[in-house]
Amino acid sequence: MMPLKFELFRADGTSDVWTAEPPINVGRQDPSCGEPAMGLFDRNPCGPRLIVAAAINRDVPRYFFSVSAADDSQIRIHNLHPQCELVPTAGDAVPCKGSRSFGGAVELMIRERTTLRISTGRPTSDSSNLYRTLNSQPLDPMTISMQVGDDLATHAPDTGQGQEIVHLLQQVLPVIRESVTTDSFFRAAAFAAVRIAKLNRCIVRLFEGDQFEDRAEVFEDSTADESTSRLRRSAPDVSDTMIDRVRKRGLTQIFDTASPGALEGASLANLSQAVAAPILDKERRVVGVLYGDRWTDLSMRPFSDIEAKLVEILAGAVSAGMARQSEERQRTSMQVYFSDRVAKHIVVDESLLDAKETDVSVMFCDVRKFSSISKSLGPKGTVSFMQDVFTVLSECVERTDGVLINYIGDELIAMWGAPDSQPDHAYRSLTTAVSMFAGIEEIRTRWAEKVCEPIRVGIGVNSGTAAVGNTGSRIKFQYGVFGNVVNVASRLQSATKQFGVDCLVSSNTLAKTDNSFHTRNLATISVVGIPEDIVVHQLVTESSERWQRLSSLYEAALEDYHAMRFADAIQTLGQVLRDNPGDEPSMRLLGLSVEQMRHPSENFSPVDSLTQK
Template sequence: MKFVDVIVKLGDETNHVYKASLPLEIGRMDHGEELLRTQNVGNGNFRLAVAPIDMIGVSRRSMRVEDNGDGGLRLVNIHSTNSFQVSDENLVVGPGQSLSVSGNVTVKLPQQLMLTFTLKSMNAPVEYDRSMRTLEAVESSMTNGTQDARLGQLKNETSDKNPAAVAVSLVRQALTVVQKAAGSNEFFEAAVRAVANMIELDRAFVILFESDHWTVRSMFSFESDSSINFTDSKTIEPLPSGSTRLLDNVLQTKKTVIYEPDSYLQTAGSSMISLDRAVAAPMFNKAGEVIGVVYGDRRVVDDRSNEPIGELEATLLEVMASAVASGLARQHEESLRASLTQFFSPAVTDRLEKNENLLLGRDAEVTVLFCDIRGFSAVSKRVGPARTIEWINDVMTELSQCVIETDGVLVDYIGDELMAMWGAPAQQPDHALRACRTASLMLKQIEPLRQKWSDITSDQFGFGIGINTGVAQVGNTGSKVKFKYGPLGNTVNVASRVQGMTKAFGVRVLLTSSTLDEVTKCQGAASEIVLQTRHLADAKPLGINEVVTLYELNPDADPNWQQLRLSYEKALDCYHKSDLAGAAKELASLVYKNANDTPSVLLLGRVVDALTHKKTVVDPVFVFDHK
């Protein structure tokens, strides 16, 4: 396994992070993260926040450090626009580029942040020191011939086995269960085999309590020396004969229960008549509820040990039950994380793992974004299904990454359209600002994607993005069969309609006044977003009962666009006041200088129409009769 030591230098302050695992993502601290502490983000990847959250010059996802497989490191730029400098080589690594280096390497990030990486390996030779010995060495010297020790050997005073060696072997067998992969067949097989062997049981079972009934998950038979795992829901293994009363007792008392009849007469005619001994230890979830048992028994017909099942045996069974319960909990967490990472960023996923109640249905103020791919039909008609699917997958991947970078929720893909949300399940006070930043990131992907797919991308390729903020019902909007976390309600419908209106107005991004109002409440970059917006129109979308005030968002705003914005908004104000002459005067000059500005052309057309029909009072609302 490969690691790197990381020296982080900012001004006069230097910090050292020892043995950070590879591959390692580097970036600015985000909410819920700890500075200069490596965290596992799943799928064998790790992340290290090297800059405080308010150091906005450093991107949240700046670079990735990997083992290049040749004794060195590979530095990968994972940001869409920013570059970083490798000072030792005096090289600049641009967006999407990578560089392989050997030995120590120093990287320069914005705001004078310097990072030095040194590759380490866990397989590096260790200098021999005879004053130290490994546990494996101790074990081999003690446990020769006792690898499959039984508890009876520890209690038998006449046994020729070393008691310490037997104890070590018993603990090792228990550790085997803990170390197996959670939830796999191997994990359950190790559990039932170890239980039967250590306590000298004829049979051992892992029995789960689900939906108010018991289900056998795994069993081991000493007679056949084999184990069986029952994973097919269509195949239901009956409970061990005579175990029902024992299991019900465990469920009621939440304690380990041992069955030892005083005489066989008292069991005559019952299902327990064939049992000599039996024991069941409960497994618990985090809430202290019984989720299953580890059960074992000895049969009357068997001539094996009929020693009583005492406190020591029962305690050892409880240890095994706890190990199985921990494995099940770990399996649940891994399964949950795997499903959550399909929709949520690592930061949001971490919060959901700590509080699953965040996924429950509720009302929340959110910002919803729809992004439609322009030119999709032209591409699909020209290149056929196989190439179209390859292209759309790449485009959607880049758009999705923009959402993840701002900790948004990937709600759905609808044909050639992406839907995302901020503000739930975890609270994000700046959810509107995050959505606007995402739109800016998406627009920056247009040209790289156009160049990457230059052989098939049409001139019409681009994105139409609609953003709206409001209260929505959030939760699992899918089903029990397919999970889909997202919003429902009017806020979503308005966002969808606003996206559709980008075509009519000939702009790339439209946001509503409710979104802009929320942005202005944020500090820092909010003022920059406001300067990039133009009050475009008041509109009544199809199927929406309210009038929506629309703003264009233009992240590429330059001084010329700012002048256009001022002139347009002056003309719009005249139009709203029914000052048609003033609006016509302002728009005539504006359209002459900016003939390709569709909103100006549309507004001029409405002014001319009103003048032609000699209207003295105009309705300033654009009414849409189509999506």
């Protein structure tokens, strides 16, 4: 009996070759018998073995099938498994516990994108010996632009023709890259393949389950209008076998009737040459093929590996174009919530959107006296006004790579620290608050003639651990944040009205920043629905000598108030109000101090209880 040749082809382009006499059992490693992770083994009690997968690859049955020879030209395959069909790259499957004979050569699917070709080495009466595989790894669609030069250097000969092809490809690839904003890059790739590989025809075919769609078809004699092509009338059918081999192997396939000895023993109609290269998605799954063929002047030289590699590179360019289109669509949808920089990170790593607990800073920003403003502007004017306000405020959030969580009525909610890790999220939140006040100055100027009320916003900022992720539903995505940190930020925004200031920041947030912000310790407060007391600080945009004096005297009075030195607090606050008669926090603390002087509390607490949400 003539030995059989076994060739194992893997998705990464590597392969192994063994020669063994049948019968032989093929399957996954059986460690209990001392088998190696790969290769031939003759000490298994079941007989000679070919191990094609390590023990950890449990998707391959341990004792999958046996190979025997019916005669010198026939290979007999017996499927040993009771549940798994054995699928050839061409033709019908070998059923569970069933057998089939193949003439001269057969290629079987071992696992996803891994095949085993078994051959007798004799000429066959079928077309098996007309196929060959370009055993190199197709380009990664996410990095094709960086890999093209290396691949060409490996495959292109240092000849005039080789360098001419490289030069031509370098001219074509930028055209494909530039056209990815539309579907025209499919046609650009097909046109380039016809021109570079001297094809009669090239097709870009994409798969959708069991269905497919040809996104481009270009003929050599009519690259502008296929309806005028004379080659179209003589074109052979597209080879389903070629395409099926690509889908199963994930590697470029070549069908070549012009190779020396290729037609020995073959009887085929409509002889042609063809090449099919995989189009991959970013997970490297085969989602389409770039298929090219030629059927005129078949006395020409055989299909060279450099030509096949060029087609493969162009297929990679299509893959890259599709990946960029997908990223752009995802980024456009993500930009509703995230800055462009953060959206790009999410497109690359969608796990950033998974629900998780993380340290964040949350901001609530509310437009003051909105009811009065909307009444004076009317419905249409109010919409225009709020669009202007929210645009300015949102741009401030985006400049610090924050997340726009939501707009609710006249309120904006934003967050920093997720989905992308931002260790300086507290600093970003306060930087944003300062820039918002500058933006509101621009709004005042634009709307001065239409809005009589002073345009102001109230901002509350808090930091801490929160749950972030998709807080919407399976029907409508909504990236959001849950937790006490959110409730506190909301209460601080509301408390700005009671203290008469524009921005309140919790001590949690301020402790995570440097000393570059201008703040004063305003109070320790308790708010409805929050069990813990909160130390709050007022944030202002500028620090003059007058502000520094005000802040210093106020904090001294606050310390006296906490120590129950109410007379001292009243005296100090009197100094503050003589210089700053409109300072509402000082008036509030003065009122509390006077009340304690008149009606001392038996169980005094310096915590300022706010009864409004």
